[in-house]
Amino acid sequence: MRFTHLALATLTALSASLALAQGAFPSRPVTLVVPFAPGGGTDTGARLVAQKLSLKWGQPVVIDNKGGAAGMIGADLVAKAKADGYTLLMGNIGTQAINPALYKKMPYDADHAFEPVSLVAELPLVMMVNPQVPAKTVKEFIAYAKTQPGRLSYSSSGAGGSMHLAAEMFKSGSSTFVLHVPYRGGGPAIADLIAGHVQLSFATVLESSGHIKSGTVRALAVTGDKRVPALPDVPTLAEAALPGFNSISWIGILAPAGTPKDIVDKISADVREVLAADETQRKLTDLGALPKGSTPAQFQQLIANDRKRYTQIILDKKIGID
Known part of the structure; x- marks a missing residue:
């Protein structure tokens, strides 16, 4: 049975990579889950990026707002989604770096549930x-x-x-x-x-x-x-009033763990391309964001660094969820 599961997982990854090599990704609509209600910064940034990716891919990128539990409801939905690139998360510093430092229990393993794709913007x-x-x-x-x-x-x-x-x-x-x-x-x-x-x-x-x-x-x-x-x-x-005060947010795209590297790399490259466009840069900057794409490895390092930083802040300032 274990061999069968391994074989099926290998076949799925090979099929996804073959489809990408044939230029088929995405061949149908992509869902971008925003783990908050409409109208916030994560949602606003997600809608702008989704619009640009839709134009580039020739496929709809559909925003799905799943708010609640400090973003954990929407994040959990993506963590448990099929790892094929068609369900993505617009995470932020809260969902990826702060929640794991603040909550003792989460519905998914924050360290292993996602494949970082690209940073989108500092906020x-x-x-x-x-x-x-x-x-x-x-x-x-x-x-x-x-x-x-x-x-x-x-x-x-x-x-x-x-x-x-x-x-x-x-x-x-x-x-x-x-x-x-x-x-x-x-x-x-x-x-x-x-x-x-x-x-x-x-x-x-x-x-x-x-x-x-x-x-x-x-x-x-x-x-x-x-x-x-x-x-x-x-x-x-x-x-x-408060010398040394510095606290910002960021948003970025993640995929479920196990998403084939070829697909992660393609989405990351396409996100960086749409973010580099003058119109996207201007729109985000005018609204108060600082557009910044990244490689998956760079985004992973940012998440790790911020989690370490906020873990220390939460401990030092005795911040709780009540």
């Missing part, structure tokens, strides 16, 4: 408040929060995501106490910030720049080590 975050909050700067917000302990709240895309970690790092660095309200993605988290149900949020510039420019939220600072071209007048948190 700086922005600290935002509802316009009704009487704070125009980070220092003013810190002072205000200290007069309202436990009465203010912040939204995130889910426990363990980059929005959550950035907010907890801010709370630790500023000695403030703001309640955490997790959502199923960045889109709903920002919607409730706009509605005034929460007062604060840290979200990607990619998903937030339109709301900031329209005035429905107020940007106080960006979280990276340099200002963002899409929001040139918004200072970094390090400039504004």
Whole structure:
């Protein structure tokens, strides 16, 4: 029986590689799973890349939003999908680097469930408040929060995501106490910030720049080590109040473990090609993302490095999922 399973697995891999050699991949629609609700930074980036890949491949790349459990529901769906390149994951720093460091139990083995394909973009975050909050700067917000302990709240895309970690790092660095309200993605988290149900949020510039420019939220600072071209007048948190603060997100494509290397390499090369196009670069940059393709090996190393970094941050700052 073991020999039969091995033979079948070998035959599947050989068939997939042969199909690729014949120029047949993809010969049908590809599903790109976004493990968050529509409207967030991961979703926005995924839709842009899916559109470009659809044009290049001559096959639809269909977005499937499967939000919940800090991205683990959608990630688990891909981890258990057939390893043939037709079901892919648009993961992010939360699903691939933070969750494994934060959650003791996950529905899949984070170390072996995926084949990294390519980084897509780095996503700086922005600290935002509802316009009704009487704070125009980070220092003013810190002072205000200290007069309202436990009465203010912040939204995130889910426990363990980059929005959550950035907010907890801010709370630790500023000695403030703001309640955490997790959502199923960045889109709903920002919607409730706009509605005034929460007062604060840290979200990607990619998903937030339109709301900031329209005035429905107020940007106080960006979280990276340099200002963002899409929001040139918004200072970094390090400039504004907390020297050394640096916390950004990223998004990237992964395939189920066992996907043939030929297919992984083809998808990776095609992703890098569409990301290098001037129009794609301009669209992502204008929205506040920093487009960056990579090889599978480079993406794997980034995931490993960030997991190590966030494991230490979570331990040092005693960050939990409650």
